[in-house]
Amino acid sequence: MRNLKRQLLAGPYILWMAGFILLPVLMILYYAFTATGGNFTFLNVSSITFSVHLKALVLSLKLGLICTVICLALSYPLAMILNSMKAKSQGFIVFIFILPMWMNFMLRILAWRMLLSNNGIINSLLGTFGLPGIDILNTPTAVVFCMVYDFLPFMILPIYNAMSRIQPDIIEAARDLGAGSLIIFFKIIVPLTMSGVVSGIIMVFVPALTSFAVSDLLGGGKVLLIGNVIEQAFMQEYNWNLGSGLSFVLMIFVIASMALMNSRGDENGTGVW
Amino acid sequence: MLRKSAQRIYLFLIFLFLYLPIVVLIVLSFNNSKSKVLWGGFTLDWYKKLFSNSAIMEAFSTTVFISLASAVIATLLGTLAALGIDAMKKRGQAVMLGATNIPLLNADIVTGISMMLLFVRFTRLGISTVLIAHITFNIPYVILNVLPKLKQSSRTAYEAALDLGAAPLYAFRKIIWPQILPGVLSGFLMAMTMSLDDFSVTYFTKGAGINTLSTMIYTEMRKGIRPEMYALSTLLFLIALILLLFMNFGPTARKEARP
């Protein structure tokens, strides 16, 4: 009986979730499958095949993928180096690499916009060495640059966590059985950190795929991602049905990418903290 | 030795990549010149301008209010929810945890839009809708911080207290509460930082004329960058640094035993 009473403590939360998570998602579904008048239609969802929308989606997938691959390539060696450091200093060094993640998202974008601008630091540095300036602001490259900067800690953290969970005697056992560094890396370390890699990929790919602020501010209106199309549908064209329809498609892609990744990782793959 | 120095260089390069933008922002916030490159001498002018800019100061107080209020309410609801979930059977727990993960994993833009649709339908967008939205995405962080502490807390100690004649509420206050308090506090801090950092959800759920710092900077940046922003960045970075230092090395820090 007492147990049942205690379960009731979750009641307010359940109501809250029903009202502010479940109901809103149902609203998206409703708008996605109705026309302005309220009649059922597939048009909002199928409009993803319009060339503008399709191009935005493909570009989003492409940039998201590039960003994820770069983050993974940068993070994995970093996690290995961090893990090999002395336990005493490790906590602090990891802290240093996580810290930028907690600076306001907008300010991180601001910083890159300033660094990459034509009369910004990077170009004047190149100039002093007599090198030609790079004009990457307002290009997809700038967007990817900033996304990598934004999401890199989300890749570092889960991989590092998975790696620090590997007991050192497992590595010693492998060496004892004759394994060299390469075999240890591919047969022991990589499989045992797969769960961390999977959650890292999800935590980088999903926000990169769905972002609209980075492309808006660093793409100068020239880099149109699916997030921008949706944002414009709501905030500029006030076409909620179209926006909801495209959001629905985006949700499908998010869920699909998670399902794809989770089927490759093990159960406790998600959750970083 | 060669390997060690290669590792050092790699760490340093990533470190540079992560901190160069922040350092440049901080340096420029004291630069007595509008140039992004040339050093025109030390000044605190941008900080003065920042504090006399009523729009930024209003956005700042809104941000502080939203993040504090949403963190407090989310901590309350989340802690209660964690207690309830802990009392559930395995299957109920799995369902609840699955549901809790949805807002964590869902795309911010979808979370924001879906709530905007709801709010516009039934009420008007304003500061209260932003608050509700922030509470919603904050609760999971509280639950995920409190629940592990509950699982670790000793059930036998609680039962021993009952056995020794303590009423359930008294036993909770004296036995369970001290054990989960670190989780509650770190959940609160995490909720606050998440709320401070949020842009997308706020962007879609705020009414006209209401701005948090994130949405404010967004609008400003579309017009151009003013040096007050550098001053603002420096201050926000300091705030994040202090919060995070407190979370990691303060009294609530999770002590991870490494073999």
Next chain:
Amino acid sequence: MSKKLIDLTHISKSFDGQMILDDLNLYIRENEFLTLLGPSGCGKTTTLRIIGGFETPDQGSVMFDGRDITNLPPNQRQLNTVFQKYALFPHMSIAENIAFGLKIRKKSKTYIDDKIKYALRLVNLEGFEKRSIESLSGGQQQRIAIARAIVNEPKVLLLDEPLGALDLKLRQDMQYELIRLKNELGITFVYVTHDQEEALTMSDTIVVMNQGYIQQIGTPQDIYNEPVNAFVADFIGESNIINGLMLKDRLVQILDVKFSCVDEGFGCNVPVDVVIRPEDVELVSPEQGMLEGHVVSLIFKGVHWETEVLSNGFEWLVHTTQMHPVGAHVGIRVDPFNIQIMNKPESNDEKAVESHA
């Protein structure tokens, strides 16, 4: 006697400025079951890790079969280790765990399959190939760890407190298993433990270590019956250790009473440690004893009574088959050949013989 297989000479090792091993010399014969025994922090695990190649000594050398392997990495040594916490690979099945070393050596598939079957039969876990690691109990995991090591046909098997995590009954069963395995495989075992009973049961040779120094090397019987100092006596089994004064050859004074003994060569009027095993103390009637005392506590232990007798200010620990109630007035008698005389250690870092007995 068989030949020396491993020879450690002048090994020193310190961690963070703290000396763990100091000028250690030890050799291990082919086919021997050698146990490194000592309290935690005595350097036994470090010694094993130096043999395994997981640590490099600061000084000294490790010879294996006449070849210097001091700086050889573990994956190139002809020995395998059974780790304290098993260290099985959690992402692999049992068969994959066992096959790990063989695959690295590029053995054929049929060879590997045969070896897996053979090893599982050897550790009494036939048919477990496809099972996952988590589905096994601690004792079963330990057997797999042993199987994984022995399929590689190492010349030496290193075992680091392999039974430490098991409960008492299982531990005893596994002790017999290990002895059987050792005999069937005919290879050298180097075993680390802090459990003296385990060491006495299984070993051919016991090396007692303390604070980085070897205290005594010998057969289980030697170590138990003829401990060279009070530390060994106290560590191996229970003992009465009493301050004594060696009056002359074959006469020692304990608790103001003269006892005859069999030891010689200590000099005259030299302070010594006197060690007497509790089962070597006889309780007799007061008038027959060399010392008189009162029983102060009595515990029934099954095979014997553990009796404590207070006599001349010393509490004697006595194992008897007869019951003497608390408060009883008794006499104490010890046969001369059951009295062990030992030199007092000069310092805490007592250094003892380093030669094979």
